[in-house]
Amino acid sequence: MAFFIPTAAAGNGLTLATFGKSGEIMGFFYPQIDFAQNIREAMPAIRLLGQNNRFLWCFDESWRVAQSFEPSSNVLITRLAHREMDLSMEITDLLPPGEHALFRRVVMTKAPSVGPVQFVHYFRLAIGDTLDRNCVFYYPQQNLTVQFLRDIAIALGATEPFRCRCGSYRDGGHSETKGAMAAGEYGDFDLSIGRVDFAIGFEPVVADRWQTMLVLAGGASPDTAMAAADRLARGRFEDVVSACDRRVSDELSAAGTCPVPELADAFDRAVISLHDLYSQSQGTFIAAPEFDPGFELSGGYGYCWPRDAAVCALAAHYIGCSDMARRFFEWCAHTQMTNGHWYQRYWTSGSPGSVWCVHENKIQLDQTCAILHAAGQFTRMLGTEGEAFRESFGPVAVAATRAILDYVGEDGLHRTSIDLWENSVGSFAYTQAGVIAALREADEVFGLEPARTGPAARSVLRDKLVKTFWQPDRQRWLRRITPEGQPDATMDSSAMGLIYPWAVLNLTDVQDRGLAMATLNGIAQDLRSDVKGGAAILRFAGESYMGGGPGCVNTLWLALCRLML
Template sequence: MTMNEKKPYLVDAVIGNSSLLATLGRTGKMYRLWWPHIDTPQHMDAMRVGIHAAEGAPVEWFDEAGNGWSHEIGYVQGSNVLAIKAASQQAELTINSRHFAVPGKDLLVREYALSNSGNESKQLSFVLHSSFLISENSLYNTTMFHAEADALIHFRHQYFFAVSSAIVCTKFQSGISWENVQQGELNGNMIDMQPTGAMSWQLTIAPGETVVLPIYIAAAHNEQDAVQLLAEARQKTSGQWADETNSYWQSYVAQAVPCPVDDARIKELYERSILTFKLMSDEKTGTIIAAPEFDETFSRCGGYSFCWGRDAAFITTALDKVGLTDLTDAFYDWTLRAQSPDGSWQQRHYHDGQLAPSWGLQIDEGSSILWGMWQHYLVKQDRGFASRVWPSVLKGAQFLASFIDEETGLPKPSIDLWEEREASHTYSSAAVYGGLKAAAGFAELAGEYELAEQWSEQADRVKAAIEQSCFNEELQCFYRGINLTVSSDKYNEGISAGKQGTVLDLDKGYKKYVLKHDPIVDISLLGISVPFNAVDATDARMRSTADVVEKLLTVPNVGGIKRYEDDIYIGGNPWILTTLWLAHYRFATGDVEAGRNYIQWVLEHRTETGLLPEQIDKHTGETAWVVPLTWSHAMFILAVFMLAEAN
């Protein structure tokens, strides 16, 4: 009974209010809707809108690409209100729509202004078909028509979604398939144990006239509250709600630190990044998600609608730069709840701090959180914050200290930041250095001077081990890591090629095959100096490492920087954040022109709506994967401030 269409991986826009979050395509088609948290649960199967011009004719779905309809999409300047223009010469109609979540309310507004560009009056029905798979579950959904509220209500368990307009509908039907709604005939069925429903409104539009039809989606935990919120929505026009929402977002941007660089395109993306940060931050828990989910079945990746401590450390540093320190405070309060009993922070978490699907410990996650806490303290100088996080810092630093391998002086093997391999990774080691130095700073504030000295000395030993064991003299570049776990075939291949390695005996007769070095050049090697400063950016070894990174990872023709030499994820494309990482390094060493050029490349590869994706297709230069990626926006903000400081 659902629309049974595969949702695309790539979306064009995101709207929300830090409680509601929705993603849409450039035609206005809504793909997903999260509430009351921005990561889970997700409730939308699909919602479609169309025009039914004559009995016996099919519904013309104007939120569909093609079919004679053209579309333009963009955000209102300085706002998270999305505007879409759909036009058809054949239908002689232009439909301007606005889509947004009302700040502070569990209310989504979709306003449609239909303009008659023809010479004759038009009588038509506006048709809405909605399908809710609440909590992404096809079982136990019900759709009913609430006559008093003149609304369809989709519900399952404690989630209720009331859908209606300010205009009384002409027809309705609870429980109608996508196939059956095509003719626009609705039979008035009041209730059905199906996830689908439809409504239609009869409209008359004179030549040159514009008729506005708002659609409201009210979310609540029971029927009464959903109906009440719908009634509240009708107390104002959709135009008033839009004006208030635009004012809210424009005020939000105005309260942030102004863009420090006098460049119109940089300022535009700077402000869009500020607006995106707020949407990616859950107001109830403080968590920050990597991106709105788009691959919930893990068909091509492991999902993105989770909180990674590493991503968030970069993001909160950017938040502090733009003055959104309240979001940073909320996030680090959240980390106190997400910490494991042993003091570690695992790979990724849900909004409530519970462990999300995982590939195992990444030691850089917790290290980055400690480092990020300290960066936040350096900005705010808030002793209350330092006291609040100190118990967590203590446990976190003790875990890091216990994770150091006495033989190598580096952290023991764990999963790398790209979540693909196990080794003592050089980047992760630098993160541990940064985490321990941060913990030492907090220990001094707490009057724990012996601990401060102990952690600082341990950090210095990690630094020394990086310098001693992790540099590839032959390539003049840091190794990606040492003691790399590989398959038996890769091990034998490596040994045959003259590489060093060992076979370890594990419990129950299993064996682990380990190669001494991982020589693959990886952009994360820049993290040794930027941001963790385990090795100074001006050190000759770092300079040569950056040059090797640039030489081997620059993508021909399209430009930009890919993650590492033999990357195959989604085809091995250049990433926004990796390109900006090299910009960071160039700025840190005074090469302003090179850093600025990378920023310009990023500006040229924004999406149509001005968002930053994760990847750019290496052949076409078009958006390839994940929109928007919060980490991409954070790296842009950090690059902008480094540019400003360098000028």
């Protein structure tokens, strides 16, 4: 399938949507924020009736396009201005709180010289991420179209009357619906089954300004989806915007003011994104809206990695949302494997996602360490209220601690596992530090197996870490010891894990602080990548993933560690 990366995403904790730069709707994630994506194509366009019925997609190069979120808001506005004609469109997208729905307002303005213009919108949905066996119906009297498969239905309504043509297509073949839409031919094609698509067209616009509001609504049946779309389309768009703004305002108020004014917008966007990527129904976080469902350029990102979600949970606590963190750790209790570890990644429902890090010697040991470590940190953050959480999480901590200890060899080095980047196996400096940090929480917070987790035992593991991986002559850390016992000196940004989050280097100790400084200086020097007038950081030397560019996470990680120093 064709691969296009979205330029924006917005959500409401129940549903998530992704958008292209010219107003394409690329995903409408329902009934959960990670599944199903449901949309393969949803593209706006116009017909210029006074210019030989000229047809223009909004992604045509004849448009100048600007897209942005409103300040301190998750209301997305896409503005299009034609390069030659006095014709413009403003598309506003938002997801109202408490609804499985997307609102889209389209405002068109034009000069009389442009002549009549018809706004049209094409849809090729894959309900439940399945192209086959779909069914689509158009109900002209209700001004609704609904497509469904099994227990997932998505209905489309609008404030202005539209005509709809339903059709079908062959895999990789031409869409007759697109051709009919471009020609303004709708006819009596009011239903279709199989691999289906549909297009809607509104009355041609003669006035200098025109607008409509579209509503996509999800439901467990065609009737419930249509009822939701009909109800929501009868509301005022301004009221929906106000409801969205109130939700975001409450989130930002709870988070407090950004301490660095020039970063306030980035801070607000991070808070909003954290909430949008949190599933209110399931109680956990996803890494990102899925943008590569075919795994063409990656392994996909629309999943919950427990390790990453643990960072999100602690961040949620920091910004005044402790309940989100509590629910995440409850989710961890339900998803823990019988061996005490966790799968590499999950659907928010708790079902395992597509994985490759679960077999013997390929377990993602640092992830188990991350959850136990985060649970201990959360307990400490709760202060006097932490005892109840400590007791409730105790059985999970016991199983995780035993799983980690079982992965420590007699020589004090963790046994072969896969690294945090999920692409090489061995014993790693980062993962060894994670073992130490997790066992510290097992001892100091949960009081588990002190003979094997206490200060003396951790000191042995730390000595093994430094003696095995630190190379004084290079002032660099080894990345790993291979399964064959060979040192791998590849420079890897994950060495920053010794500073954060694992904190196995004591920054108040002169010698440890020197190690930390050397670590950061080496990474900044060897992994620097100049981008857009600034410096960013590669994950590791020889990076080739996604074209070999630097990583935002790694760059922020370096900044955080430097701030700690």
